[in-house]
Amino acid sequence: EAEVPVVPGYHGESQDIEILYMEAQKIGFPLLIKPVAGGGGRGMRRVNQLSQFDEALTLSRSEAKTAFGDDAVLLERFISGPRHIEFQIFSDHQGNTVHLHERECSIQRRHQKILEESPSPFLDDSLRNQMAEASVRAAQAVHYLGAGTVEFIVGENRSFYFIEMNTRLQVEHPVTELRTGLDLVEWQIRVAAGQDLPLKQDQIRPEGNAIEVRICAENPERGFLPSSGILDVLEFAEAESVPSRPRIRIDRGFEKGDRIGIHYDSMLAKLIVHGEDREQALQTMQYALSQTALIGPESNLAFLQKLVSHPDVIQGKADTLFIDSSLPELLQTEESVPEWIYWACAITYLKSEQQQALRKAEHSNNPHSPWHAYDNWRLGGMEPHRIAFRDQQDHHGELRLLGKNSDFEIITESC
Known part of the structure; x- marks a missing residue:
C-alpha cells in the first residue's frame, strides 16, 4: 500500500515444515531463511538448493530461539550482487518526515556491518531519489515518530527491496552527522519534546564523503570470534577538525587498562573520517588506522588496515559477499614487523x-651490593643482555642491548 518494494518471499504466520518447504520451492533458489524476531544477521542462512533446506532451517530456528526466544522464520529470495543501503529518516509529532540521505553498509562479516560510508558509491542520483522517497513513504505509512533507519537490499541490476526498519539511531549514525553537520541525538530530544523537525528536506545539504569502521576485540583468523583481556595499550590518531566539521572522529567505550569481557558486543570504538571526496576520505581513514595502536585482546585492527586499502573497496565494488570471497587475501600478513x-x-x-631488581635491592640487607645490579658488567668485560622474540608468523629473532647510563645501544640480529 505504501508502494515500498519488498523482496519476494514467504512472510506468513504458519511455521509448518510442509508449508515452508512448499513456499521455498515457489520462491526458488538461492533463498534466505531469516528469523522473524531477528536482527544483526543472527540466524540467517543462505540455501542454494532444495537438498540443503532442512538442515539450514533447523540451524536457523535453533539460533533464533537461543538469541531471540522465538524460532519463527520467514523466507526471501536471495538477491545476486547484493548491496546493503539504508536511509536515515526523522519524523515529528506534526507529521513531518525527512530523510538525511543514505549510508552504504555492504561490507560485512557474519552478516554484521564493519564499514559504513556515505554517499554510496553504487547509487546514481535517480536511484538515490527513488530509494529516499520510498524511505519516507515507509515511515509515513506507519505514522512513525523519531529517528529511524529504513534498510534496503539492492541487486546488481539496481532493483531495490525493503528489508527492515531499525527504530533507533544506529551505530553508524556518525557517518550522517559528519556529512550533514547535524547532531542527531539533539534532533531526537527535540522531537521527543514535541518540537518540529529543525530543518525541512530542502535545507538538509550533505557535503563530502564520510566513512566509519568498527574496531572490535575479535580474531578475523578464527571466524571473527570475540576476544577478551586487558587493554594494555589503546591509542588513536588525534581527532582533527576543519572549520565546518570534524575530519577524524573517535567514539570509544573503553580506555587503556580496561578489561574486555565476553558478555557484551566486541566493539571497542568507532573511527569516523570525513573528506571532500571519497578518495580523500579513504586516505584519511588509512592514515587514522595507521596511527591506531591496540595491545591486549586480539583485534581486527590489521584486518581493517588491509580492508580500506583493498582495490575493490577503493573502487567501490564491494558488495555484501565481498568479505567472504576476499577473506584469504585480507588475512595475509606478509609484511615484516x-x-x-x-x-x-x-x-x-x-x-x-x-626496576624490579632495584626494588628487591631496597628490601635486602645490602642494597648497594653489585650482585643486585641488573646491568651489563661481567668479569671479562661488558656483556649485552640477550632478548629473544617470536612473532605471530613464528619468525624468531634476537636483540642484544648494552646499557649506557640512561641510554641503550642496540645490537640487532635477524628479527
Missing part, C-alpha cells in the same frame, strides 16, 4: 627488569 617494534618491546622489558 618494523624493527622499532622489537626495539621498543626489548627496552620496555629490560627497564621493567631493572
Whole structure:
C-alpha cells in the first residue's frame, strides 16, 4: 500500500515444515531463511538448493530461539550482487518526515556491518531519489515518530527491496552527522519534546564523503570470534577538525587498562573520517588506522588496515559477499614487523627488569651490593643482555642491548 518494494518471499504466520518447504520451492533458489524476531544477521542462512533446506532451517530456528526466544522464520529470495543501503529518516509529532540521505553498509562479516560510508558509491542520483522517497513513504505509512533507519537490499541490476526498519539511531549514525553537520541525538530530544523537525528536506545539504569502521576485540583468523583481556595499550590518531566539521572522529567505550569481557558486543570504538571526496576520505581513514595502536585482546585492527586499502573497496565494488570471497587475501600478513617494534618491546622489558631488581635491592640487607645490579658488567668485560622474540608468523629473532647510563645501544640480529 505504501508502494515500498519488498523482496519476494514467504512472510506468513504458519511455521509448518510442509508449508515452508512448499513456499521455498515457489520462491526458488538461492533463498534466505531469516528469523522473524531477528536482527544483526543472527540466524540467517543462505540455501542454494532444495537438498540443503532442512538442515539450514533447523540451524536457523535453533539460533533464533537461543538469541531471540522465538524460532519463527520467514523466507526471501536471495538477491545476486547484493548491496546493503539504508536511509536515515526523522519524523515529528506534526507529521513531518525527512530523510538525511543514505549510508552504504555492504561490507560485512557474519552478516554484521564493519564499514559504513556515505554517499554510496553504487547509487546514481535517480536511484538515490527513488530509494529516499520510498524511505519516507515507509515511515509515513506507519505514522512513525523519531529517528529511524529504513534498510534496503539492492541487486546488481539496481532493483531495490525493503528489508527492515531499525527504530533507533544506529551505530553508524556518525557517518550522517559528519556529512550533514547535524547532531542527531539533539534532533531526537527535540522531537521527543514535541518540537518540529529543525530543518525541512530542502535545507538538509550533505557535503563530502564520510566513512566509519568498527574496531572490535575479535580474531578475523578464527571466524571473527570475540576476544577478551586487558587493554594494555589503546591509542588513536588525534581527532582533527576543519572549520565546518570534524575530519577524524573517535567514539570509544573503553580506555587503556580496561578489561574486555565476553558478555557484551566486541566493539571497542568507532573511527569516523570525513573528506571532500571519497578518495580523500579513504586516505584519511588509512592514515587514522595507521596511527591506531591496540595491545591486549586480539583485534581486527590489521584486518581493517588491509580492508580500506583493498582495490575493490577503493573502487567501490564491494558488495555484501565481498568479505567472504576476499577473506584469504585480507588475512595475509606478509609484511615484516618494523624493527622499532622489537626495539621498543626489548627496552620496555629490560627497564621493567631493572626496576624490579632495584626494588628487591631496597628490601635486602645490602642494597648497594653489585650482585643486585641488573646491568651489563661481567668479569671479562661488558656483556649485552640477550632478548629473544617470536612473532605471530613464528619468525624468531634476537636483540642484544648494552646499557649506557640512561641510554641503550642496540645490537640487532635477524628479527
